[in-house]
Amino acid sequence: MLYNLYEYLKEITYFPGLGLFQYISFRAFSALLLSLILALFVGKAIIRKLAAKQIGEDIRDLGLEGQLQKKGTPTMGGVIILIATLIPALLLSDLTNVYVLLLIISTVWLGIIGYIDDYIKVFKKKKEGLQGKFKIVGQIVLGLIIGITLYMSDQAVIRVPIKAAEAEVYSEVIKSTAEGTKIRYFKDEKSTRTTIPFVKNNEFDYAWLSPINGNLKEKASWIIYIVAIIFIVTAVSNGTNLTDGMDGLATGVSVITGTTLAILAYLSGNIIYANYLNIMYLPNTGEIVIVLAAFIGALIGFLWYNSYPAQVFMGDTGSLAIGGIIAVAAIIIKKELLIPILCGIFFVESLSVIIQRGYFKYSRKKYGKGIRVFKMAPLHHHFQKEGVDAIITSPKRALPEAKIVTRFWIVAIFLAAITIITLKIR
Numbered sequence: 394m395l396y397n398l399y400e401y402l403k404e405i406t407y408f409p410g411l412g413l414f415q416y417i418s419f420r421a422f423s424a425l426l427l428s429l430i431l432a433l434f435v436g437k438a439i440i441r442k443l444a445a446k447q448i449g450e451d452i453r454d455l456g457l458e459g460q461l462q463k464k465g466t467p468t469m470g471g472v473i474i475l476i477a478t479l480i481p482a483l484l485l486s487d488l489t490n491v492y493v494l495l496l497i498i499s500t501v502w503l504g505i506i507g508y509i510d511d512y513i514k515v516f517k518k519k520k521e522g523l524q525g526k527f528k529i530v531g532q533i534v535l536g537l538i539i540g541i542t543l544y545m546s547d548q549a550v551i552r553v554p555i556k557a558a559e560a561e562v563y564s565e566v567i568k569s570t571a572e573g574t575k576i577r578y579f580k581d582e583k584s585t586r587t588t589i590p591f592v593k594n595n596e597f598d599y600a601w602l603s604p605i606n607g608n609l610k611e612k613a614s615w616i617i618y619i620v621a622i623i624f625i626v627t628a629v630s631n632g633t634n635l636t637d638g639m640d641g642l643a644t645g646v647s648v649i650t651g652t653t654l655a656i657l658a659y660l661s662g663n664i665i666y667a668n669y670l671n672i673m674y675l676p677n678t679g680e681i682v683i684v685l686a687a688f689i690g691a692l693i694g695f696l697w698y699n700s701y702p703a704q705v706f707m708g709d710t711g712s713l714a715i716g717g718i719i720a721v722a723a724i725i726i727k728k729e730l731l732i733p734i735l736c737g738i739f740f741v742e743s744l745s746v747i748i749q750r751g752y753f754k755y756s757r758k759k760y761g762k763g764i765r766v767f768k769m770a771p772l773h774h775h776f777q778k779e780g781v782d783a784i785i786t787s788p789k790r791a792l793p794e795a796k797i798v799t800r801f802w803i804v805a806i807f808l809a810a811i812t813i814i815t816l817k818i819r
Contacts, residue, residue: 395484396420417659417679421686424481428687432477432694436470440698440705443467466703469511470695471711475504477691478684478718486683491548492725495539496684496718502538503630503717506531507709514708522709532630532717536623539721543622544615550581551727552664552674581676585618587727588673590734590815595672597730625729630716632739635746635771637712640703642773642798644696646738646805647715648689653735653809654722655685660816661726670816678726688718701795728812735812738805745772773797 396414413419444467478500486493510523543549555578589597599621600614637643660666662679695711698704707715719736723729733740749770757763765783767775775783779791 394488396487397489417662417682420485421655421682424485424683424687425690427481427484428477428690429694431480432473432691433697435476436473436694436698436705439473440467440470443469443705463703466706468515468706468708469508469710470699470705471504471507471511471707471709471714473698473705474691474695474707474711475500475714477694478688481687481690482684485687487680490677490680491542491546492678492681493684495542495725496681496721498538499535499626499717499721500714502531502535504710504714507711507713510709510713528631528713529627532627533623535717536626537619539626539724540615540619540622543724544583544619548677549583550676551584551586552579552581552676554578555580585614586673587730589730590812591818593819595816595819621729622724625724625732626717626720628743629720629723629732629736629739630713632736632743633716633719634709634712636739636742636773637707638771639773639777639794639798640701641696641699642801643712643715644692644699644707645798645802647719648692648696649802649805649809650719650735651685651689651692651722653812654719654726654728655682655689656813657728657816658682658685658722658726661728672816673727675726681722681725685718685722701798731812731815734808734815737808738801742771742773745770745775773801 479497482493482497488494506523506528510528513519514522585599586596587599588595598614599618600610602617603610603613605613633643633647636646658678659682660670661672661675662677662682664674664676667674692715695705695707699707716739720729720732723732723735728735745767748766752766753763767785768778768780768783769775775785776788776792776797777794779789780786781789
């Protein structure tokens with residue numbers, strides 16, 4: 394909003410300092426600080442209100458250390474993250490940018506789904522919350538909106554270099570003199586190409602999966618791409634939701650993940666850095682750094698209250714929205730195939746639940762008795778539970794919650810470093 398006002402005012406008047414708004418770095422750091430301040434001060438007021446209305450978490454006794462002490466802790470704190478992310482994003486980012494709009498829509502969309510789920514749990518006293526099928530439908534619809542928008546928008550392109558001889562063929566060609574006096578030619582094209590790690594040319598095209606050739610191949614490729622987007626949005630948002638089971642766990646991991654995505658977005662949206670690193674240049678994607686900076690600031694501010702022992706839980710209001718922001722940002726900057734590495738914590742947490750349920754059902758059917766692979770799933774609870782009644786028994790003693798969370802953060806930092814390194818390891 395303020396950026397768009399700057400774009401209007403610069404054509405009609407001069408105001409000292411107004412030019413700072415043209416710099417992504419200035420607006421990103423401003424968004425980070427504003428969101429942090431909002432999360433700290435608005436968060437305190439919201440927590441007080443949630444506590445006054447006795448909107449507390451209903452804890453089941455699962456035999457975990459320190460679990461029952463959390464009973465009555467205010468939940469639905471994800472509202473703090475939403476407010477602290479959306480206000481700076483709306484104020485400081487370019488609201489004509491399709492990528493910014495997609496991130497804002499995703500945040501609001503999944504935030505509403507999570508809020509409905511929390512509302513049913515807290516006020517209707519139904520522990521199951523919103524039925525899983527309705528969550529999935531909501532995530533699928535969001536994936537469709539994102540995929541169709543990327544297909545139809547003129548802004549959603551990649552910029553590729555072409556030879557001077559080929560430049561005459563295209564009606565619109567971008568000239569660049571970044572390399573001294575040498576003129577380079579580029580063209581913007583719609584593409585289903587994306588980044589793949591550890592491969593020489595570092596690119597994968599969804600068109601390679603198309604069973605159709607000829608004139609319909611492009612449309613078939615986009616259908617495959619949209620299906621992939623739906624799967625990614627659903628998987629990451631649910632993975633974040635599963636990870637949100639300890640004080641500060643999902644919040645801290647998401648700060649690390651969001652920071653990594655912001656770095657990658659800045660590099661991909663800057664033609665000089667993209668050319669230097671020999672990575673895909675994506676015009677207009679640099680603008681999402683502002684949204685991600687607001688997201689990071691909101692998470693850090695929320696972590697002030699969510700760190701052990703937590704004064705507030707984010708609930709599904711926060712966890713689903715966080716997963717959506719991460720998934721959509723990765724898709725926008727063509728790094729969605731890096732998610733199993735970057736979001737390794739979310740991936741392993743989801744995988745532990747799938748393995749646990751799958752093997753328990755299989756063993757009960759085959760042996761007449763269900764056998765657990767982990768002491769408890771998701772994985773973070775495995776380390777928090779005493780006992781040896783599982784295939785994987787280590788550690789036999791329960792670890793303190795704060796230690797588990799800190800170690801998961803360390804692993805997340807390690808995975809983030811690997812993700813950035815993949816830009817050059819091919």
